[in-house]
Amino acid sequence: MTPAFTDPAARRRWDAYFSEVDRLLARADADVAEMRGDLEAHVVDSMAAASGGNEGERLDVALSRLGRPIDYLRPLLADEMIERGTRTYSPITIARGLSYAIMAGSRRAVIGLAFGLGYLLLAIFTGMALLKPLWGEHVGVFRHPDGTVSAGIVAQSDGARELLGWWSIPIALLLAALLYVALTKGLRTIRQRR
Incomplete structure (x- = not known):
């Protein structure tokens, strides 16, 4: 035209x-x-x-x-990509949409950062499940001799007792799946309110 x-x-x-x-x-x-x-x-x-x-x-x-195109296209592209990502459950599309949302403005930035942190937690759970067979003495839920508990991928696990053993793999995968579905449905709900 x-x-x-x-x-x-x-x-x-x-x-x-x-x-x-x-x-x-x-x-x-x-x-x-x-x-x-x-x-x-x-x-x-x-x-x-x-x-x-x-x-x-x-x-x-x-x-x-x-x-300027960048000023009005970022919010539009963020909305479109998040919409497409929540329909297809595509983590890459959701991540790109969140990055555009973060760059688009303050309210969008807060929402984007919150969901970004949620997806980071999801990646940590998935990483735990994948690393447990390879680096089992440093992945899981540990109780240290002083009574403190640490979970995840732990560099200093000497002297600590691993509480879950191999159960940490299915638990981490289950938490990752539940978190992924909850975050994606949450994004879809926020999109429908607008």
Whole structure:
């Protein structure tokens, strides 16, 4: 829906603006054609509504009203990626959506960091389950001689008694699965409230 510009400077400005839009959309694996088409239509409508001036001035006004692509695309891409990730249970898509949400603003950053920490805890449980057979004397739940208890991947386990043994593998996997489902459903619930 690119307008036929008579001013080459306006054409260059249009191309530069939408090449940045394309770059941001391509990194996010978003539906580039649909989102770009919507943005182009919005800019063309805004140019048509502007009064006076040549097409370069009207384009500058329309683009300044819209703002920098990174400022308004981050929240949109975060929402789209989190939506897609919660439908497909894809951890990579969810992580990318959370990273965009963190960069998008304060409320989104708090929510993104909270869920990011939850997914980090999930990765720790999964790591425990995978490392137990390889590094069993340092993975599990330990009671130290002084009475303290430590859990996870522990560097200093000398003299400590391992409480769960091989049961730490299924327990860690069960906790990881439950946490993954809970976090993903939580993200879906937050998305539906908006």
